[in-house]
Amino acid sequence: MEKRKIKEGIYSVGAVDWDSRMFDNLIPLPDGTSYNAFLIRGSEKTALIDTVDATMTDVILKRLDQLDCRHIDYIVINHAEQDHSGSLPQIMEKFPEAQVVGTAKCKGMLMDLSLVGEDRFLTVKDGETISLGNRTLEFIHAPWVHWPETMLTYLREDEILFSCDLFGSHLATTDLYVSDEGQVHEAAKRYYAEIMMPFRSILKKHLEKLQKYKLSIIAPSHGPIYNRPEFILDAYQDWVSSKPKNIVVLPYISMHGTTREMVKYLVDALVDKGVTVKQFDLAATDIGKLGIALVDAATIVIGSPTVLTGAHPNVVSTAYLANALRPKVEFLSIIGSYGWGGKMVEQLAQMIPNLKVEIIDPVVIKGFPGKNDYKALDKLATGIAKKHKEHGLI
Secondary structure, eight states: OGGGEEETTEEEOOEEESSOOEETTTEEOTTOEEEOOEEEEOSSOEEEEOOOOGGGHHHHHHHHHHTTOOOOSEEEOSOOSHHHHTTHHHHHHHOTTOEEEEOHHHHHHHHHTTOOOGGGEEEOOTTOEEEOSSOEEEEEEOTTSSSTTOEEEEETTTTEEEEETTTOOOOOOSOSBOOOHHHHHHHHHHHIIIIIGGGHHHHHHHHHHHTTSOOSEEEESSSOBBSSTHHHHHHHHHHHHSOOEEEEEEEEOOSSSHHHHHHHHHHHHHHHTTOEEEEEETTTOOHHHHHHHHHHEEEEEEEEEEETTEEOHHHHHHHHHHHHHOOOOOEEEEEEEESSOOOHHHHHHHTOTTOOOEEOOOEEEESSOOHHHHHHHHHHHHHHHHHHHHTTOO
């Protein structure tokens, strides 16, 4: 277990899931994931920080046995979601003396999931502490990271933040600590985009709250541990608070080539005007990659043919996703074509109420683009570049 030793008496006892490729049957996992849990031995008491997904129960039990763990006083559940609490019933059975520690809302959720009886639960308030003897656990309430019951756990003497889903990354690796910052940056940005970005304004307050804590290590619930915390703290500050960048994200789908032709022309026109474009064919796009692009984008241009009287279903799904993720995008437009009519623009506009964007005149044409249609696309590219310049992005 030396490879899993963080400090004397502090161990990683979670599980690496190499083979999963979908999370919640929703989020792609191109690099697998991990379910992190941590054992902390104090001079008087022992605490387990989080458990693992139910499918990995045998792994955490084996890790605890390898450490000859015969007694646990506290099982801290930072977050009730099943990937953190799934093995809780088996661990409670193995350690019947252990109290389950969490927020009052976490208690309610775990009882709803039939994982914990009320008599086993110890609720803690924001800033409350529990002594393990020579070590102290401080609990930091962090609602909407990314559920309403979430908290973080700070180990004062060792300056370790067990950050739950905050700062996490879906990444299967044998490395205990971050070894490839480029790889982890992309995985953590994907995680932020898919899970944390809808709560960006709340995250900003939580990041401010954490500034008073001295952090030597950040140990999230997914992905490797950060022994250089400023790496992920700086990244989150950028993703949460920085202005959007000079980027147009262009998700599109084309049925017979017309919308694709419009996309190709518009991309070239934007590039000629100094605008970076990230183009995604929705027939084959990994939504995680699209989410990553949305983190920094100033503008979204949606490209779609008209199907019957509305947008293509893949485009409808993407508009719904963008509305749910709430990126800091400032402008939006729509391009596409139709055969005999429809209300695609009106439909898509109604699907993005969470995006506080300025709509730049859409370009929706009948049939294949002609001379005037290309001029309209040039005008759209000019309008986007002008908006970016006015906002200091170019």
